[in-house]
Amino acid sequence: MYFDSLQQLIFMDGHGVYVWSAFIISLTVMLGLVIKPLCQKKQELKNIQLHIKLQQVNQAAMQEEASDASHS
Amino acid sequence: MYNYLSAGFMAYLRRDLLLGIRNKSDLVKPLIFFLLVSALVPLAIAPEAERLSQLAPGIIWIFAVLATLLSVERLFSDDLQDGSLEQMLMSPNLLIMPILGKITAHWVVIGLPLTLLSPVIGVWFSLPTIAVMPMMLSLAIGTAVLSLIGAVGAALTLPRQGGVLLALLVMPLYMPVLIFGSAVIQSAVDGLDWTAPLAILAALLAIAVALCPLAINAGLRLAKNG
């Protein structure tokens, strides 16, 4: 390691604030870039599930209607 | 074929000029805007000749950019609303010529008056007289590039009629023109060679004339899909 101690690594001769804040902000944004599409994917999967369910309900209703019509 | 090309160009140039002359208020608005905001600068900063002449090259160019941006928004939207855009797109000939005709008309109606008016602002801002000629040349060439690039933005934002979105799309693309345009004036003020940035502006114009109509053509065809 270039630094003698952990404390020095964090302090970095007074530049630590800048270096560490730059890295933390970057990593947060990058983490956001990973989480956002994952959330979006989850949401889309839910939407599709809903879509399928709706379709099934519609289909059932239509079949019922058709059978009613043929009976009467 | 050559005849068809020039015919499309001239026909649209003539019609848009006629429309520009008939709608005088539309023609005058950007010019008044140009003068008005320029008059604000000395009030907001300081009426000292020395400071103003330092700011002049940049300020003249920023206001020229804003004035063209204001007017370019309506370049195609009026045509879309009354249906003449549809008729233009149906033309069997290359669409590039009508598009260039319309943009040339826009430049004659906006860029050229701005150029002719700029000496007034030069006087207001105590711009040295040696810089007046370079300033007018840079504005004449530069506003043509601004019209071309602005037209691309106007074509792409047609379904929602420009506004802030148009500014967002077009401003970053305006940056080189702004840089070299104000550099022409600045160099002239400093007594340096101002032909080099002017030549780059002319090169930008050449690139824009070649490429912008293609993008505009493709963009206009999307407007109906909006």
Added chain:
Amino acid sequence: MNLNVKWTWFHRLGSPRWFYQKTQRWLPWLSLLTLSLLITGLVWGLAFAPEDAKQGNSFRIIYVHVPASVVALAGYYMMAIAGAVGLIWRIKLSYMLMRSAAPIGAALTFIALVTGAIWGKPTWGAYWVWDARITSMLILLFLYLGVMALRHTYSSSEAADKASAILGLVGMVNVPIIYKSVDWWQTLHQPATIKFTGAPSMHPDMFMPLLVMIIGFYAFYAVTLMLFTRAEILRREYRASWVKQLVTNKTAEK
């Protein structure tokens, strides 16, 4: 339309389903690679690389600033080329890639800007200096935001895709011009202040971790692009039978 016959391999490449299934297999490995590259680069750059003679330790910001800028810029070209491919061959997948690339690029540009500003404080004594690279990055951010905003102009997604692709192409022609002009403008106004260290003059001990970080950022870009595109595929292809199959299988597993 008559392309389908001749270009089957090309179209299979362009098939959202193919992409979705392949990336499912690639993603774990690629994520692992990305993570190890980034961690190696970070630890190496932060703790082991020597400090810069002039700038001291603040120079370590280079290990996020430069990779983010490099990938953000390359990402713009990636986006524009994806758009062009979509325009020319009418491949839906490449439009989806283009659309996913915009927010990633914007975020990376944002990282480059923020870290640049933070780096500026100890180096120049101010958070914002109109340095050529930072100014270009600011313009690049606006270019990205423009592409993202344009999408909402059109109600039909096909038109929105095409419009974004056209804007991307116009931007692609402009990016080098903007870079060159900003560079030239800077030499005009600010002759030779301290520049962010350029690569060739760097000591290998400093340069190696930077290289690792740049590769790591590219890998990260690939991972996020896949993630975003997969979500986009689901959003657009919800009618496709393979998507329905996928969802029903998933619910059955639960």
Added chain:
Amino acid sequence: MAAANILKIKSLAFERNDALLFEPVSFELNSGEALHVEGANGAGKTTLFQLLIKMLEPCSGELLFRGQPVSECHFEYLSDILFIGHQSAVKAALTASENLSWMSPQGTSSEKIAAALQSVGLEHYANVPCYRLSAGQHRRVALARLMTTSASLWYLDEPFAALDKQGVDFIEGCMQNHLNRGGSIVFSSHQDLVKIAARSYRLNPFREVV
């Protein structure tokens, strides 16, 4: 005279946001024939016209003009069609005759333009700027193009909207003349036409098959 095939449409379909807008359209049109496109509001009549004038690209299907795919005779096709849509394409700042001569083929004589304006009842307004005219009169200026055009295939989207009885009569007259000359027309209208014998084509909105 054997009727020549002018237009042949084979299962033309259009997608918006990945959904078909109407059931694929197929029809043929010979010279001297008129086709009346019917359909409820929102069935996609206007979109169909946009497809026919190549303003929109179909997602599948073929368009043949005089037996040739339109993609191979773009120039010939576009120079031989006339389209009048919902919007009249009239510029408010120009006079009626300026507007008409702008929209007419190049080199149309001023006598012909004056005559066309007279036949739509606008002879006194020829040199009046169009912002002084009413909406119906704007429409008439646009429809006066029917007198000056040299196109053989007409696309008229709702030509009778915003017109009085006299205007309707005029257009029907123009259409009949055009058909007699061997021209062809595709038009849409909610009104039943009395004077013109036209085949009708019903445009059905596409229903997703579940």
